[in-house]
Amino acid sequence: MKKIVILGGGVGGTIVANQVARQMGKELRNHELEITVISDSVNHVYQPMFLYVAFDQVVPEEAQKPEREILDRHVKLHIGSADRVDRDAKAVIMEDGTKITYDYLVIATGSRPAPEAIDGLEQGGYIFYTEEGALKLREALHNFQGGRIVVTVGVPHKCPVAPLEFTFMVQEWAKARGLGDKTEVVYTYPIGRLHSLEPVANWATPVFEERGIESHIFFNPETVDASNKTITSLEGETLNYDLLVAIPPHTGQAVIGRSGLGDAGNWIATDRHSLRMQGTEDIFVLGDATNLPISKAGSTAHFEADVVASNLVNLLRGGLGSIRYDGKVFCFIETGLKNATYIQFDYTHPPKPQEPTEMIHMFKLAYNRMYWLTPAGVL
Amino acid sequence: MEDVKVIDARGSFCPGPLMELIKGIRQEPVGTTFEVWSSDAGSAKDIPEWVARAGHEIVANSEDDGIFKVQVKKLR
Structure with missing residues (x-):
């Protein structure tokens, strides 16, 4: 046998x-x-x-x-x-x-998220890549009354579009709760543009400007000071935050x-x-x-x-x-609470993002429910 | 070179060669030399830009038949 x-x-x-x-x-x-x-x-x-x-x-x-x-x-x-x-x-x-x-x-x-790899992150920040982390962040968002939300990204990490998705979604979420005027959204990224995929970065750059999202590139989070609510990158930049949401580095x-x-x-x-x-x-x-x-x-x-x-x-x-x-590789990208786009690429074909639509967002929500057909080997 | 760790990031659109280098630098000790292989001409520029900001050293930067090879030494 x-x-x-x-x-x-x-x-x-x-x-x-x-x-x-x-x-x-x-x-x-x-x-x-x-x-x-x-x-x-x-x-x-x-x-x-x-x-x-x-x-x-x-x-x-x-x-x-x-x-x-x-x-x-x-x-x-x-x-x-x-x-x-x-x-x-x-x-x-x-x-x-x-x-x-x-x-x-x-x-x-x-792989697994390793928040312990960034000194102070477990004390000073939130993650949404685990059930436990997502529940703690749910509580923190529920109690959020406005302030400066910093979304920071470690290397390597899984689901490379999730940091952008969270950034767009949290800003729309704050507006929907009437906290838009009292909320600043800040996004940091490890390399010299807003996303590793150049077409996605080119698409996101004017969207950030239009929506007033502050960005800091070449920012690899190294330490978090939970008492003073600051995060410092290995490149030497320090940012203040009221709510820190991190996509931590991952390990095998x-x-x-x-x-x-x-x-x-x-x-x-x-x-x-x-x-x-x-x-x-x-x-x-x-x-x-x-x-x-x-x-x-x-x-x-x-x-x-x-x-x-x-x-x-x-x-x-x-x-x-x-x-x-x-x-x-194929990924949906949520561009807010109502629209989404997607990308597909392989070793020799770069991605070409499509214009976000409500239909793609609806399909993503539908796929979330249909997912079970994927491990079953059907879809 | 014997002690060079090759990071074969050819055909990597996401996370891309620079992010692969950052991953290597995060997990290997000070003194390690990496050689990033990239099929993206942008790597010859954006890797040195990050290396300068992060305080490491470019050892070599060359092109070989459409593959860009950038050697970086971890200094801190």
Whole structure:
């Protein structure tokens, strides 16, 4: 029997499991193939909803479902924390000592926000990239009576459009609550323009001017002084704030470090086309866990998962597993509370943002509800 | 050069070569030299601009068959 083990029950890992299961149902039923997903949570979480949780538009329960309900019934689900990957034994060793062996391993462990990487941030600022953080920010916004809101962005971070989205949304939110005249919105960005994607930055620049959003470029947050309510960049600039909302730097997961598979940030060196861990034939890596220079986003994991699933099926049927990932990424961009746009690009085609429309915003809201078809391998 | 950490950011529109360099600089020790590979001509300008502001050092800046290679040493 061949064994596929998928480490991580997020969007990427779940798509791989379901797509392989759908194409190899006969082999699964005949016990010629076993697929196991390892996850440290019983629930599958749709993280983009946290942005809306912060504004009290949805509650966390709407952003999660039991992973078991999403997975094909022939896929095994092992709930627990992985201690390490033992490449010599071709096994994942769980914290409780359980050993789960594999012929092919898919690492889809994602990334995590690391607010502790910025001195003082946990005491002085808010984040919306976790459920706990989004709930604390919801409370802070609920009590907000006007003042200077600073949105700051660390490197690296996932969902690269979320900082811009939050900035636009919080300004409209303040106006809608009658606090527009008493609220200043300030946005900082690590490089020399408003967004890493030049067309998005070119589009956002006049929008910032028109809406009166203050911006500070070449600003990499380094320290926060919670008592004096200031934030200082490594480039030496200091800003005052009344409410600080940070997109903190992210790191790869600790299990990658314990397994000796990653670099200093626990990112795994991955071939940009084959999505195999460099130097291996039996380990695939996808989503935020890679060291690839592409957006850390659910759509990236989704498109990579399509390639990994196709290659696994191909390999199990005697092929060479040579289907290539082209770097495809797709992102919606909320441009306020009523309009949105989107971008799509790959390794060789730069993005061309479309004019924001209400229709795209409505589609984004609809997709938030349809999301569950994505990990199911349908959409 | 033996001790150079290559950051292969060819074809990176987002986060882009400079952001990949900042990620590397954040996680590696002082004294590390990086070589950023970029297919974007803008990198030859915007990487040195940030490096100057952040107090690091440009070691080399060249083009090789459409690929821009910028070497940066982390100083602090």
